[in-house]
Amino acid sequence: MTVLVIAEHDNASLKGATLNTVTAAARLGGDIALLVVGAGAGAAAEAAAKVAGVSKVLVADSAAFADQSAENVAAQILAVVGASAGSITHVLAPATTFGKNVLPRVAALLDVAQISEIVAIESADTFVRPIYAGNALATVKSADAVKVITVRTTAFEAAGEGGSAAVEQLSAVADSGLSKLLGRELTKSARPELGAAKIIVSGGRGMGSGENYHAVLEPLADKLGAALGASRAAVDAGYVPNDYQVGQTGKIVAPQLYLAVGISGAIQHLAGMKDSKVIVAINKDPEAPIFQVADYGLVADLFEAVPQLAAAV
């Protein structure tokens, strides 16, 4: 039995989400093969070989994978599963926009169900996943020969280093030619990634404007070494880019400390942060639902409280 983990990477290094996915794979038992599909991905493959618990690194390196298109990456995964003659029983990828984009194609072409965003593993065929914005947890059992799974990264620790897996080069599938990347506009930030941050300072509609968001929250985030997040309302209003959104349909986070500032606490927002270790809410409305999940609540005007907090920490 082999668990195939799809690495998320940028050719130079592995994304942190890959390490959480390897931990989920280890819970299943069996060998772990880490598949790196990339273009000039030698460095990522080397990093993959060092991940603890990985028995084998498979590399498919081709210009066809430069865009990381779902069509080409999925085709490569299918080729690997096909070539394994039944020994691959599970295919896992992180439930990031990368994994969510690619993996359902793999499942459909294998004619199997995908099990999305698992948070626990009961056995090789039984998994727990949140539904209804995390208001319920479903335990589901798969009857398919190959289990295709995306993993909620906050539910599994990151795998450590110390492995020394063999690296095997594969022949790459042909370019489907269906899709072409015209450009990327990536948010540049010196701050930690939302998914990996120990502390997150998150702002909502209460910030009032993009200028306020930055002027008020950045000094606090700088002091705490925190990542910045936001509610949907703050993103929709254009205060911050889309990749700041925390919630059911944005990013799922579980830091040591989550500070919700001017956020009311809609179920869709709570879905993305309620597994944080400690939650602090600052809101001027004592009835705001965010206080029902907050460990520490402060009813105050954020424009006074946040600068005070930045000065005090």
Added chain:
Amino acid sequence: MKILVPVKRVVDYNVKVRVKSDGTGVDIANVKMSMNPFDEIAVEEAVRLKEAGVATEVVAVSCGVGACQETLRTAMAIGADRGILVETDAELQPLAVAKLLKALCDKEQPQVVICGKQAIDDDANQTGQMLSALMGWPQATFASKVAVSAGKATVTREIDGGLETLEIALPAVVTTDLRLNEPRYATLPNIMKAKKKPLETVKPADLGVDVAPRLTTLKVVEPPKRSAGVMVADVAQLVEKLKNEAKVL
């Protein structure tokens, strides 16, 4: 150019669902049902493409129980031209829905299928990608901007690191993210008009699709509750608690 838009009937996003005490699922009896919000965005986008003269027809499709007719009428009130209901009382999982949609695409030959990126009940985020794979078409998921012209679409996608823009050949599947548009409110005259638009009903068997579920739900439980916190009087007390009690600073 024809656009197909799948729409799902789900528990309204404002409802906080309750888990049934016997652990078999969530209680959806007497709960307000609505169109999945991402599908509303999909219908709106398709209708805008029609209004812009890019599309000639917008066909809404729903798979599920008879009451999904209401969801189709809502789509038609926004501006879809006709509806197709694939009627079944069986539990439908994303792979089955993708297969039903494939059968309809084979028949209807749309150039673009616009799906919501995820349904807010099962939160699966699969159907559009699965349909695209089964058709052998390109996909552009999590779209925040769509432009369609002569045989191709240019789509800006919301990804974890920011945005990326793809050019894909048509036919193709696009899935919507929140920023793509703000759906209009259906006006009363349009709601009335929608009642007269054609609505065809077919069964999965008519389409030759086996919809048997591949996943069995063994149980559904409530997530662990967070224990109630405390209110602090001021910033000084908050800092003190975070340092000495929670020990996170």
